[in-house]
Amino acid sequence: xxLTLGIWMTAVVVLAIxxxxxxxxxxxxxxxxxxxLGEKARIIFFHVPTAWxxxxxxxxxxxxxxxxxRKRNPDDDLKSSTAAGLGFLFCFLATVTGSIWAKFSxxxxxxxxxxxxxxxxxxxxxxxxxxxxxAVEVEEKRASLSAxxxxxxxxxxxxxxxxxxxxxxSLHPDPIINTQGKVxxxxxxxxxxxxxxxxxxxxxxxxxxxxxxxxxxxxxxIHHEGELKRA
Amino acid sequence: xxxxxxxxxxxxxxxxxxxxxxxxxxxxxRYAISALLMFVxxxxxxxxxxxxxxxxxxxxxxxxxxxxxxxSAMSGLSRTFVMEEERGTSMTLQLxxxxxxVYVGKLLFNxxxxxxxxxxxxxxxxxxxxxxxxKTFSIFLVIVLLGGLGFAAAATIIAAIIARASTKGTLYPxxxxxILLPLVLTVINGTRLASDGAFFxxxxxxFQILISYIVVVIAVSVLVFDYVWKD
Amino acid sequence: xxxxxxxxxxxxxxxVVLIIWLGLYFYLFRLDSRVKKxxxxxx
Numbered sequence: 433x434x435l436t437l438g439i440w441m442t443a444v445v446v447l448a449i450x451x452x453x454x455x456x457x458x459x460x461x462x463x464x465x466x467x468x469l470g471e472k473a474r475i476i477f478f479h480v481p482t483a484w485x486x487x488x489x490x491x492x493x494x495x496x497x498x499x500x501x502r503k504r505n506p507d508d509d510l511k512s513s514t515a516a517g518l519g520f521l522f523c524f525l526a527t528v529t530g531s532i533w534a535k536f537s538x539x540x541x542x543x544x545x546x547x548x549x550x551x552x553x554x555x556x557x558x559x560x561x562x563x564x565x566x567a568v569e570v571e572e573k574r575a576s577l578s579a580x581x582x583x584x585x586x587x588x589x590x591x592x593x594x595x596x597x598x599x600x601x602s603l604h605p606d607p608i609i610n611t612q613g614k615v616x617x618x619x620x621x622x623x624x625x626x627x628x629x630x631x632x633x634x635x636x637x638x639x640x641x642x643x644x645x646x647x648x649x650x651x652x653x654i655h656h657e658g659e660l661k662r663a
Numbered sequence: 664x665x666x667x668x669x670x671x672x673x674x675x676x677x678x679x680x681x682x683x684x685x686x687x688x689x690x691x692x693r694y695a696i697s698a699l700l701m702f703v704x705x706x707x708x709x710x711x712x713x714x715x716x717x718x719x720x721x722x723x724x725x726x727x728x729x730x731x732x733x734x735s736a737m738s739g740l741s742r743t744f745v746m747e748e749e750r751g752t753s754m755t756l757q758l759x760x761x762x763x764x765v766y767v768g769k770l771l772f773n774x775x776x777x778x779x780x781x782x783x784x785x786x787x788x789x790x791x792x793x794x795x796x797x798k799t800f801s802i803f804l805v806i807v808l809l810g811g812l813g814f815a816a817a818a819t820i821i822a823a824i825i826a827r828a829s830t831k832g833t834l835y836p837x838x839x840x841x842i843l844l845p846l847v848l849t850v851i852n853g854t855r856l857a858s859d860g861a862f863f864x865x866x867x868x869x870f871q872i873l874i875s876y877i878v879v880v881i882a883v884s885v886l887v888f889d890y891v892w893k894d
Numbered sequence: 895x896x897x898x899x900x901x902x903x904x905x906x907x908x909x910v911v912l913i914i915w916l917g918l919y920f921y922l923f924r925l926d927s928r929v930k931k932x933x934x935x936x937x
Binding site: 442445474642649 | 928
């Protein structure tokens with residue numbers, strides 16, 4: 433499994449960077465040139481999966497949270513906070529790489545367009561989630577409150593999809609609207625992109641399982657210490 | 664207070680009783696009211712002072728109005744559930760009323776508080792800040808009323824969450840901001856429309872967003888409230 | 895070789911990304927193996 437992931441992602445990286453970019457793709461292995469971006473468009477293969485994964489991670493965290501609320505199994509809370517922690521990292525990376533991309537494509541590091549704003553709000557939500565966790569000492573309470581908060585946050589996030597277009601429409605129309613490559617991805621690009629997405633998801637899942645296993649052992653050893661002390 | 668039972672009349676009586684309890688205690692101690700008042704007066708004074716004799720663009724003023732309201736609400740509503748913990752009445756409340764009744768009762772009370780806050784802030788703003796003009800009053804009225812209910816809905820459930828945390832005061836705005844952000848953006852937008860003199864119909868989008876936000880937040884809050892409130 | 899790389903920025907990018915990725919990959923691989931070993935050791 434891990435071997436497959438290693439080979440897969442290496443191939444994705446090589447292809448994503450090396451496949452030639454020509455204005456009129458003739459062969460199956462060529463990318464079309466995207467107007468205004470040129471070679472920099474290759475960022476799409478790495479930046480977008482990171483961003484998508486940070487959203488998925490949040491949903492995963494919420495799902496584990498809901499499981500906790502139903503069964504009160506501390507392992508579910510462990511998974512919920514681990515998923516969120518990793519999601520936070522991915523979100524931070526996505527925001528930073530997005531900002532760099534924006535700088536090179538449109539001139540400024542931050543534009544407050546819908547995508548940038550939503551990834552930023554996700555960052556805030558992750559931050560709030562961990563602020564909440566660190567403020568509650570009782571384990572069961574911490575678990576239920578984080579689960580509830582992630583539910584509320586997940587429920588209000590979709591509203592952004594509806595709010596942002598109206599906000600933009602009423603502002604002086606911003607010419608620097610972020611049009612990501614969704615519209616014009618040709619078949620080759622799409623294949624490489626989806627493979628990258630799959631690879632990143634595998635990577636996320638792998639890191640997630642390692643972290644969960646480590647934290648399980650940590651909590652076991654804490655409990656063992658407690659029992660030894662009492663014995 | 665009547666013992667817990669399943670009939671809806673008892674539920675309404677619980678809601679009413681909780682509302683009256685908070686209302687009477689607030690009139691006696693005036694904790695929240697003074698916090699709100701002080702905050703609004705201080706913030707508007709600072710704004711006036713920094714503006715001097717100049718006036719800012721109407722768009723900026725619309726945004727600032729809701730900044731003032733947001734932070735005032737944060738300072739005034741944070742103690743909604745904390746007061747129960749501090750007075751030791753939280754156990755009694757859990758025994759004698761259903762979770763949903765407690766939430767709705769407090770929600771109603773907070774709505775009254777927020778609406779009062781809104782009216783006061785808008786009045787002061789209109790009187791003291793030059794450049795703030797509302798051309799379509801009907802839009803503005805609906806925005807303020809719906810926005811107030813939305814604020815109260817989100818603020819109440821977050822207040823319930825932080826009641827068990829340790830760093831309550833600072834945690835409250837941190838948790839509330841991402842949740843309230845879609846609401847804040849929408850009301851600012853709506854205020855801008857009203858300020859520009861748009862037709863009532865043009866704000867339908869905003870009204871729809873506000874109404875759905877309110878419905879969703881209240882529905883989810885009622886569902887999760889017991890997990891937050893009960894030990 | 896440095897000359898060649900100087901002319902082809904794309905290969906520089908590839909090199910950098912590959913180094914980062916392979917480094918990360920082997921780090922995680924090692925971590926995974928160590929955790930497996932620890933799990934095998936029951937207290």
